Amino acid sequence: MFRTPTTILVVAATFAAASLFVPARARAGETVITAHQVTLSVKSVSQLTGDSGNDKPDKIGINQKDLFTVCTTQAPTKTQGVYVFFDCAGPPPGTHTLLAIDTQPVTFIANVGTMTFGEPLVRTTSKGGTVLNSIKVPVTVNINCNGGTTTATLDGILNLNYKAFPNGGPMCPNNGTLKITGFSDSTGVESIVDDGSSMKVNTRNGGITTIPGPS
């Protein structure tokens, strides 16, 4: 068949758009993965005893860079961070893994933790219930890294927004927020993760379509 130049351009543009925005593995029928950088703001409270013998709370702030450093024993560079990986199953997602990674190139650095979803799950949908816009679900975040020397159990309610990939792509997690409380133990120092702590699930990184594994 002979194609006109216009048709060839349209086909090429469509192919380019699909290549850029729809994860390649979706086209092969494999699981679509979304990767989201995590922004962490933890109010950590541990026990301090002053010179006078009085006990009092010792309050410090912990962010995603601190968590990356604790789990990898090195501070992150500009291309490194803590990411949560979801799949497009559910809702809720069947995959929910937290990793410390490098993004250039995409490389596994360390396991950070996982999420466990509770019940019930409340959906917001549109277009007669056919389009999923968001979910709200109880969640427990389990942090376990650096050979188990840093652990945390954090509970909260995850608000996760969904969005379709362009060009008829699958409906997948896009971004979300989570207020958390609980407790942690880092190299023997026990702390409370207090009210006001939060985890932001940033908008999915279009350049990461698989979960990097240990080399």
Added chain:
Amino acid sequence: MTISRLSLAAAFLAALACPALRAGAGTTTITAHPLSISFRAVSQLTGDSGNQQPEKDGVRSADLYDACVFAPPTKTQGVFIFFDCSGPPPGTATILAIDTQPVTFKANVGTVEFGTPTVLTTVTAGTVLKSIKVPASVTISCPTTNTAMTLNGVLNLNYAAFPNNGPICPSSGSLKLTGGGTVTGIDSIIDDGSSIKINKRNVGINSIPAAP
């Protein structure tokens, strides 16, 4: 002598203010605190258009009492938490629906389990406990009704001594919490912004009313 009688009367009244003395030597001191509950319950609603959306409802102490007792509370009835003075954290943390006049058990409501660590605030060279902060899991389970929840948060509990060198015991507190469960048969998320206020101890109640 008149002065001696007055002294004895004063000592007797002071003893009444201290639950440990009222309860008798060696008896566990119990504090009873009315709860002010404010839960933001979110359940699933499907509209006529077929779209799903969150259905938001408030659950307060009177609602929980009603769900557990099958009757709304009168002015003398409410949901109370009972602590002992051991720990910290307290060894007893029981939530009941009760009547206060006279003190009568109405229904089990739930329990509180404490996690670790417990962070203390003390004064007078560490000898006087002022407050604690501790992870807490609240389990609500009303008998024979479909109301059951598991809620997590961080409890802030203040302590104060009873008068006349009485024991240092829980005085008041607060707890922001989230979780999930079933509220009168409806699956619900207990969302951010939910809280339990532990009001000041009721000095007229010094034991946990037993179920009949």
